Amino acid sequence: MKRNFTVRRGALDGVEAFLSVARHRSFRKAAAELGVTPSAMSQAVRALELRVGAALFIRTTRNVGLSEAGERFHARARPAFEELIAASDVARDLGQRPSGLLRLTVPRAVVPILLEPLIASFSKAYPEVEVEIAVSEGLVDLAAGGFDAGVRMGQFIAPDMIAVRLAPPFPFVVVGSPKYLRRRGTPEQIDDLRQHACIRIRRSNGTIAPWSFVSGNKPIEAIVSGPLIAYDFPTMLGAALEGMGLAQVPSPIATGPVKAGKLLQVLQPFAPMTPGVFLYYPSRHQMMPKLRAFVDHVKHRSATNHDARLQPDDRRARSTKKR
Structure with missing residues (x-):
């Protein structure tokens, strides 16, 4: 018989309130910690108890203690809730600075010519980003394969992708x-x-x-x-x-x-x-800091290499045109 593992809507409501009360053994102190009224804290815990189907606290006029059901619930809920908080912190960290795993799908021929010097300089500039290169000659669905970006010749890149030039035609x-x-x-x-x-x-x-x-x-x-x-x-x-x-x-x-x-x-x-070789990736709206840093690094190196190839007279001519 197939089991349903779907979490019920609202099943986690009140868990933070319960854990805070269990830690302080006080509704008033828990309410102060979470910035709500004692009445709101009491209502949240009562709603949780109704969903669980058991009283989680033993309340007296002077003390608040855990019931047997509360002890068992606390033993499982506290580490699980801490893991959820840690997961949120990790995700938030990845969304705020370049870090984590950057996965790229590339043709084998591109690795020694373009990517090896590029990856070396990028890793030096962003040591908290790990780069994984998956060699593939076929066209890869970035989302389905779990890749942040890919490298391909221009004629093979889908029109809905954003492309950044890596090599000239x-x-x-x-x-x-x-x-x-x-x-x-x-x-x-x-x-x-x-x-x-x-x-x-x-x-x-x-x-x-x-x-x-x-x-x-x-x-x-x-x-x-x-x-x-x-x-x-x-x-x-x-x-x-x-x-x-x-x-x-x-x-x-x-x-x-x-x-x-x-x-x-x-x-x-x-x-x-x-047309040349390009780095390609989906919409900018979905870009994580690690990919943004890599794209900016590619653009910077491309601009630097272009300027290095210009002769002194060519540089002066380009500067004169800008003025």
């Missing part, structure tokens, strides 16, 4: 190892991919993503084939480094291997641009 590039390209040749046109081993990625919905290109202003999708299907871009990049085939990946994760000569870019004229 960048292209998707096709890369291959020098060894692979010597063996299979360098593709010059999109159709040349038919003769190449292409490393693919499976989306979170189960489909295999086509490769995307642009020719002039026209977007093109190419169905490719190859020896490996991955679930994230770092795995694709690793396979390309091993010479398994070509991979189409976000340019920021390929920059290091390309500069080191471990990978070469091909089909560059056809590389499509993406």
